[in-house]
Amino acid sequence: RGGGDAADDDGSGCAVVLELARVLGMSDVQTNRSVRFIFWNNEEFGMDGSGTYALERAPLQGTAAEPKWLGVIQHDMMMFDHGMPPGPKQSRDADIDIEYQKNSRMAADSAKLAATLRAANRTHARDYPATIGTDMAGTDSIRFEDLVASVSVRENERVIEIVRGSNPNHHQPTDKYESYAEEDFRFGFNSAQTTLGALGQLAGITLAQRR
Numbered sequence: 375r376g377g378g379d380a381a382d383d384d385g386s387g388c389a390v391v392l393e394l395a396r397v398l399g400m401s402d403v404q405t406n407r408s409v410r411f412i413f414w415n416n417e418e419f420g421m422d423g424s425g426t427y428a429l430e431r432a433p434l435q436g437t438a439a440e441p442k443w444l445g446v447i448q449h450d451m452m453m454f455d456h457g458m459p460p461g462p463k464q465s466r467d468a469d470i471d472i473e474y475q476k477n478s479r480m481a482a483d484s485a486k487l488a489a490t491l492r493a494a495n496r497t498h499a500r501d502y503p504a505t506i507g508t509d510m511a512g513t514d515s516i517r518f519e520d521l522v523a524s525v526s527v528r529e530n531e532r533v534i535e536i537v538r539g540s541n542p543n544h545h546q547p548t549d550k551y552e553s554y555a556e557e558d559f560r561f562g563f564n565s566a567q568t569t570l571g572a573l574g575q576l577a578g579i580t581l582a583q584r585r
């Protein structure tokens with residue numbers, strides 16, 4: 375159901391995750407905990423890929439087939455915060471929205487994960503601040519919210535912004551790269567800085583000595 379080239383929904387989120395995978399995959403990067411990069415299918419029609427993963431693999435945790443889950447960080451639409459109603463340019467108040475679900479079994483742990491991401495944003499992201507919301511909805515991480523600390527990271531809050539038209543390109547033929555400007559792409563880069571900074575702490579990232 376992605377419109378146009380699905381540049382923002384969800385090419386942008388995939389690009390952030392791919393960039394994190396590229397950086398953490400460098401030969402001199404070491405982590406104390408494993409980080410799994412996952413690209414779900416069929417999010418648009420009911421979060422089927424993530425739902426099936428959660429259902430089938432949750433019971434396998436701790437076996438050789440599946441590590442124990444410590445947290446899920448979902449990236450879904452990472453470019454466009456032009457305010458409400460949306461204007462032609464990135465808003466002066468544009469922020470990265472980190473959401474968890476307050477009405478979920480793992481809400482307390484998810485709030486901590488969200489706070490870690492916001493702290494990392496303050497330290498590592500140069501242009502756009504992060505805001506925490508408590509009504510995560512309509513994205514793959516909801517499939518994990520009762521199982522493990524789970525957050526979504528997005529250009530806007532799902533319920534009060536995206537559903538109300540914060541991005542006119544959302545699911546439209548205009549969701550193409552030429553519809554976005556430098557500030558929009560930089561927003562996505564700030565999201566990568568935010569999550570990488572958080573992972574540095576959460577996964578214990580160190581660099582091996584170069585010889």
Ligand SMILES: [Zn+2]
Pocket residue numbers: 376383418545
């Ligand atoms: Zn969508």
